[in-house]
Amino acid sequence: MEVRLYTIPGSHPGVAVQAMMKAKGIPFKRTDLFPVMQKVVVRVQGFPKQTVPAMKIDGRKIQGSREISRELDRIQPEPPLFPEDPEKRRAVEEAERFGDEELQHPIRQMIWWTLRKDKAPLRSFSEGAKLGIPTGLAVATAGPVLVATAYYNKATDENVRRGLAELPGLLDRIDAWIETGVLDGEQLYAADYQIAPSLRLAMTMQDLRPIIDARPAGKFARRVIPDYQGDAPPTFPPAWMQPLRGDTAASPA
Numbered sequence: 001m002e003v004r005l006y007t008i009p010g011s012h013p014g015v016a017v018q019a020m021m022k023a024k025g026i027p028f029k030r031t032d033l034f035p036v037m038q039k040v041v042v043r044v045q046g047f048p049k050q051t052v053p054a055m056k057i058d059g060r061k062i063q064g065s066r067e068i069s070r071e072l073d074r075i076q077p078e079p080p081l082f083p084e085d086p087e088k089r090r091a092v093e094e095a096e097r098f099g100d101e102e103l104q105h106p107i108r109q110m111i112w113w114t115l116r117k118d119k120a121p122l123r124s125f126s127e128g129a130k131l132g133i134p135t136g137l138a139v140a141t142a143g144p145v146l147v148a149t150a151y152y153n154k155a156t157d158e159n160v161r162r163g164l165a166e167l168p169g170l171l172d173r174i175d176a177w178i179e180t181g182v183l184d185g186e187q188l189y190a191a192d193y194q195i196a197p198s199l200r201l202a203m204t205m206q207d208l209r210p211i212i213d214a215r216p217a218g219k220f221a222r223r224v225i226p227d228y229q230g231d232a233p234p235t236f237p238p239a240w241m242q243p244l245r246g247d248t249a250a251s252p253a
């Protein structure tokens with residue numbers, strides 16, 4: 001069986017599917033793509049959408065982290081990514097959906113907003129990537145790519161500030177799933193692999209790392225994804241951080 005993953009270095013859903021394949025012992029090859037360029041490359045490769053992760057399994061195309069988790073279970077059932085018990089499966093599927101639809105994107109907007117402000121940390125996200133050009137050159141010429149990526153992800157001040165204000169609520173939901181055993185159980189499932197990489201990406205931002213590390217979500221994320229490349233110094237204005245520090249009465253900057 002030949003498996004090839006198309007991803008962007010540091011992509012959180014890309015890290016999710018790599019962790020799932022590692023858990024199942026599925027060998028795969030990886031094509032690392034530049035942000036923006038990935039839109040073109042995956043379409044040229046014949047995928048229906050322009051997002052990564054995208055995967056070819058013996059030439060068959062599967063795109064999207066949730067589609068991929070189901071396909072991986074089909075081709076290699078052990079260890080399973082979903083519980084057998086229907087009720088437990090529903091709970092894992094709901095947490096996985098939350099990770100994909102509600103958690104991934106605000107974190108994506110935060111990191112692109114951060115890198116758009118200062119591209120220097122981009123190098124730490126790209127170490128070891130096979131982009132076809134030296135990492136230093138990729139980082140030095142990344143300015144327009146970062147502008148475009150922040151633009152198409154709508155990583156605006158308004159959206160990022162809102163995302164930061166809403167993050168405590170998202171973390172509460174994750175902590176509650178950990179408490180009830182939907183996440184962070186003895187056996188890791190698709191929802192664990194979906195949610196932990198988003199937390200780990202958030203934890204590359206020094207502004208957010210101590211806040212997440214102080215919660216069950218942080219311990220869980222480090223268990224599921226022990227290593228996640230990237231380190232971004234504090235960038236968010238203090239007023240944007242106030243909701244995360246429990247000060248909801250903050251006045252707008």
Ligand SMILES: N[C@@H](CCC(=O)N[C@@H](CS)C(=O)NCC(=O)O)C(=O)O
Pocket residue numbers: 008011012013014038039050051052053063064065066100101104108
């Ligand atoms: N939520 C989907 C989509 C992932 C996604 O949006 N990936 C980003 C990179 S992390 C992307 O390819 N964006 C390009 C675009 O939206 O056109 C998944 O988990 O597969």
